[in-house]
Amino acid sequence: MSTETQDGDDLEDRVANFLRRNFPQIQMHGGSAAIQDLDRETGEVSIALGGACSGCGISPMTIQAIKSRMVKEIPEIEKVNATTGMDGGDDMGGGMSPSFPGETVDDDGSADEGPEAPF
Amino acid sequence: MADFDPEKFEDKYANYFPELQQAYKNAFNRMNDQYDSQLVHAIDQQVLNESEPFYEGDGEFRVELPEDPYDRVTGVLVEEDRFEEVLEIHVEEIERELQRVFGFA
Numbered sequence: 625m626s627t628e629t630q631d632g633d634d635l636e637d638r639v640a641n642f643l644r645r646n647f648p649q650i651q652m653h654g655g656s657a658a659i660q661d662l663d664r665e666t667g668e669v670s671i672a673l674g675g676a677c678s679g680c681g682i683s684p685m686t687i688q689a690i691k692s693r694m695v696k697e698i699p700e701i702e703k704v705n706a707t708t709g710m711d712g713g714d715d716m717g718g719g720m721s722p723s724f725p726g727e728t729v730d731d732d733g734s735a736d737e738g739p740e741a742p743f
Numbered sequence: 744m745a746d747f748d749p750e751k752f753e754d755k756y757a758n759y760f761p762e763l764q765q766a767y768k769n770a771f772n773r774m775n776d777q778y779d780s781q782l783v784h785a786i787d788q789q790v791l792n793e794s795e796p797f798y799e800g801d802g803e804f805r806v807e808l809p810e811d812p813y814d815r816v817t818g819v820l821v822e823e824d825r826f827e828e829v830l831e832i833h834v835e836e837i838e839r840e841l842q843r844v845f846g847f848a
Binding site for chain 1: 756757760763764765767768770771772775787788791792793794795
């Protein structure tokens, strides 16, 4: 029950799932990763790490890993812009909720696989 | 201590992500304890987010930085000389931590 005609949403879901699956520590540490913009024409996606990630000493490495791996593992993605809330300094303030836009939460209560392996 | 394989380091973000995170985090924590926290955070978030570690051989690592790191930093008032000094120390800490995490030191 996926795909159908909404390719854009499908790609966004895949990006969100990629982040959730490969970087569970973002959520485990009280952070969040939000897809701010996704351009299907250019394959460019912008992701903002927020919450606890904003001042965390491991977020630079996390950003680099997201950039490096996403373009390899999702062929449609050509370029990843990823930032933390430190750049502007005036947003991300209350973004503590670890959620991904595009994430489909089934209402049967099973939040599919939980995060695994703390780093 | 991780078994280190230089070939696997080519795909470091897939193969050694936890170790890399640990090294960066250890370096960050030590810098944050010893230097101006605001500057250390700015370096961490605005410069090191474009850095990339490489294995040089013989147990040595090198962290490559983006161009013009001083120009990347916003929201912190610091003279360029001081910035360069703290950044250099931070990079050395990361390189040392990489050696430690991968069992070379």
